[in-house]
Amino acid sequence: MAIAAFFNDGGMDMKNKRSLSLTRRLDQLHRSAGALFGVFLFVILFTGCWSLGSDALRLWGNKVPLSGELLPLEQLLALQPRATMIQLPEQHNPVITFCQDMGKSELSYSAINGKLVVLDSPTMWLVTLHKNLFMDFPGRIFISLFGFVLAVLLITGLVIQRHRISTMVHLPRVTHLKVLLHDLHGRLGLWCYPWLVLFAFTGALSGLGALGTVSLGERAAPDNPQIIMKTLMGEFKPLKTPVPTAESSITAALSALQQTVPGFIPQTLFKQGDTWVIGGVRNGQLSTSNFEQYQFNSKKRQLVAVRDSALQGIWTRAFIAIQPLHYGQYQWLPKISNTLSYLHFIAGVSGLILVSVGLVMWCWKRNHSLAARFIVGSCGGLLLSACALLAAMPWFTVLLPIHFFMGWGIVCIASLLCKNAQLSLLVCLLFSAALLLFASIASYLFSLLPFSRINLVLLCGGIGLLCILFGCRKLSDTAKGARSEYERSITK
Numbered sequence: 001m002a003i004a005a006f007f008n009d010g011g012m013d014m015k016n017k018r019s020l021s022l023t024r025r026l027d028q029l030h031r032s033a034g035a036l037f038g039v040f041l042f043v044i045l046f047t048g049c050w051s052l053g054s055d056a057l058r059l060w061g062n063k064v065p066l067s068g069e070l071l072p073l074e075q076l077l078a079l080q081p082r083a084t085m086i087q088l089p090e091q092h093n094p095v096i097t098f099c100q101d102m103g104k105s106e107l108s109y110s111a112i113n114g115k116l117v118v119l120d121s122p123t124m125w126l127v128t129l130h131k132n133l134f135m136d137f138p139g140r141i142f143i144s145l146f147g148f149v150l151a152v153l154l155i156t157g158l159v160i161q162r163h164r165i166s167t168m169v170h171l172p173r174v175t176h177l178k179v180l181l182h183d184l185h186g187r188l189g190l191w192c193y194p195w196l197v198l199f200a201f202t203g204a205l206s207g208l209g210a211l212g213t214v215s216l217g218e219r220a221a222p223d224n225p226q227i228i229m230k231t232l233m234g235e236f237k238p239l240k241t242p243v244p245t246a247e248s249s250i251t252a253a254l255s256a257l258q259q260t261v262p263g264f265i266p267q268t269l270f271k272q273g274d275t276w277v278i279g280g281v282r283n284g285q286l287s288t289s290n291f292e293q294y295q296f297n298s299k300k301r302q303l304v305a306v307r308d309s310a311l312q313g314i315w316t317r318a319f320i321a322i323q324p325l326h327y328g329q330y331q332w333l334p335k336i337s338n339t340l341s342y343l344h345f346i347a348g349v350s351g352l353i354l355v356s357v358g359l360v361m362w363c364w365k366r367n368h369s370l371a372a373r374f375i376v377g378s379c380g381g382l383l384l385s386a387c388a389l390l391a392a393m394p395w396f397t398v399l400l401p402i403h404f405f406m407g408w409g410i411v412c413i414a415s416l417l418c419k420n421a422q423l424s425l426l427v428c429l430l431f432s433a434a435l436l437l438f439a440s441i442a443s444y445l446f447s448l449l450p451f452s453r454i455n456l457v458l459l460c461g462g463i464g465l466l467c468i469l470f471g472c473r474k475l476s477d478t479a480k481g482a483r484s485e486y487e488r489s490i491t492k
């Protein structure tokens with residue numbers, strides 16, 4: 001019995017040692033990959049959060065209302081009667097956009113007051129940075145690869161934190177800065193895990209799916225590669241019973257469509273001769289306006305055909321679902337779309353904080369290293385330059401992308417020259433907080449617009465950065481038992 005107990009205990013010890021060894025190896029992989037790719041992930045997540053609010057930021061930068069009663073559609077369509085492509089206004093983005101041809105002569109107007117809205121506003125620079133790094137299609141593919149990097153970090157992080165899942169309901173400890181950062185990093189990863197997985201895989205598949213579609217199109221139909229996209233969109237199916245309209249106008253067609261198919265939400269209009277194509281989303285059907293469309297014949301005064309993604313195969317429907325899931329487009333769930341959009345944004349910000357905390361933990365122990373100074377300069381420079389952009393937009397009408405990137409580069413160089421990465425980080429946080437508070441308060445006082453959700457986000461962001469700044473200063477006081485407590489916390 002004693003011998004058996006001895007061997008059982010020995011087996012358990014060996015099992016625990018192997019488990020501990022695996023955890024440590026994965027922890028090392030997690031830290032190394034995070035440090036190596038963390039800057040790129042920070043840039044992608046920061047600009048991704050910015051992209052989620054880009055429509056509201058553009059309106060805010062143009063000094064037009066973000067919400068209010070929309071003008072009648074007939075009055076809005078009369079602003080550009082010759083337009084062949086139209087993006088209809090929505091409650092979250094009250095803007096109507098006209099285009100004379102595919103990708104040409106775009107003009108946007110506020111659907112609330114009819115004021116011209118500049119499309120190429122400074123707020124869109126970071127959106128472009130998120131989508132393709134200003135490198136068009138190759139940049140999009142490069143960005144998508146980091147979806148797999150994030151997936152690796154999430155998988156290894158979950159294995160490392162598997163024994164602490166039961167502590168998800170507990171708040172992070174505030175005994176010391178290192179302990180707080182470690183707990184916050186782990187808790188955020190566990191709390192937002194489903195959303196982060198969604199971001200990782202949809203981001204990766206977005207670029208690679210586009211690459212596969214383009215490559216297949218060039219091989220299958222070199223003379224007409226767009227045929228693959230048309231195939232994915234599916235053919236129009238004639239309606240069994242065409243829907244008559246009172247008039248030949250597009251507004252009459254939209255009214256008839258709303259009465260006939262109340263679950264359909266129109267978003268786009270495209271004119272092809274005497275035919276209008278009305279694109280939108282269906283209630284409860286995960287799709288986009290490119291795959292959900294109705295044809296309206298103005299001569300016959302009838303809705304004559306429909307394109308429905310529900311008739312597509314499962315893999316095509318999965319491909320269609322990537323974009324709305326990645327960018328938080330939940331209009332197909334109208335009753336809870338606002339709630340889901342807010343949760344999507346909060347999860348994105350949480351992912352950004354997660355990566356930031358991981359980088360801070362790595363840099364804090366390597367305060368004087370060149371790598372730490374580069375990380376702080378790159379991430380802190382992006383944050384500071386973006387905050388400066390928000391503060392400058394209402395006052396400077398002539399801003400160019402070079403101004404933004406010059407500011408980013410100057411901060412990065414200054415951090416490299418400074419021998420103290422912690423000091424550089426605190427300075428970036430201080431100035432970023434001041435700029436956000438200035439942007440929020442000044443725009444409210446001088447723009448003559450009501451206090452909007454953008455003002456609220458900027459105000460909360462400034463206060464949050466100040467709290468982080470003073471919290472770091474207070475908790476960073478060294479204590480003899482801090483390191484041992486921290487080491488115990490990560491090896492439990």
